[in-house]
Amino acid sequence: MSEQRPTQGTQTLARGLRALELVAQGRDGATIQEVSAQLDVHRSIASRLLATLAEARLVIRGADGRYRTGAGLAALATGIYATLRAAAEPVMRELATDLGATVSLxxxxxxxxxxxxxxxPPASGYVLSFRSGSRHPLGRGxxxxxxxxxxxxxxxxADDVTTARMRGYAATYGEVEPGAYGVAAPLAAIEGVPAACLNLITYRAEVAESAAPALLAAAERISAALR
Structure with missing residues (x-):
């Protein structure tokens, strides 16, 4: 019996899945050249594979030319975003309840x-709210x-980025939502996990001013669960 050879379609699918895997596993994503080398294909083929993945929002191309995993993976209910959400949401619920404010990943x-x-938070009073999938430019909020x-x-x-790196969290006022305070703590850098942070938003100054320790502890708990 002759060995069945893969069709062009199945070969392209296999390469696309492998390219997605390379981007997801890279500590800082992957470049077209890196994918080309790993798949042993011409650079133009690697470029087309990544462009197709980007159209499906499975990867995104950064300003530095590197491809990183995109939020479209969450819709698949599998993979690293599902793992990230599963680790984060129980901790986020505790934090939102304890602080009486909206918490986002x-x-x-x-x-x-x-x-x-x-x-x-499970509160009867007015709280800030927004939808999953909401987006805004980096450096704002x-x-x-x-x-x-x-x-x-x-x-x-920017100076506020340098300050946030030094103290371990960022705090802003009115940059995304007028009159709202924001406090955010990044999760630890973990290989194969996209960069993420916990973010708290509130209209109450006293909550924002005291939120950093709890937010940092929550971010560490999530990071530990992902290691």
Missing amino acids: IVDEGSEAVALAVIE SAGVALLAARPPAPGE
Whole structure:
């Protein structure tokens, strides 16, 4: 019996899945050249594979040319985003209840901060709310600043990013929602896990001013569960 050879379609699918795996497993994603070398294919083929994955929001291309995992993976209910949510949500519920404020899990998607999960406190009073999938530019709001602070120092970076990196969390006021305070703490860098942070938003100054220790402890608990 002759050996059945893979068709062009199945070969392309296999390469695409392998390219996605390479991006997900890389500590800081992967470049077209790195995918090309690992798959032993021409650079143009690697570029097309990554472009197709990007169209499906499974990966995103950063300003530095590197491809990183995208929030579209969450829709598959498997993979690293599902693992990240499963580790984070129980801790987020505790935090939202204890502080009486909305807590979100925000991931770094190249030039944007994207909400992967949002937990509101079980309170009868008015609380700030937004949807999973909401996004805003990195560097804006506490989550955007915290995610930039989780990256290596960059020439010319904003002072609030440098400050956030030094103290371990970011705090802002009115940058995304007028009149709202934001406090965010990045999760530890873990190989194969996208950069993420816990973000708290509230209209209450006293909550924001005292939230950092609890937020940092929660981020460490989630990071420990992912290791």
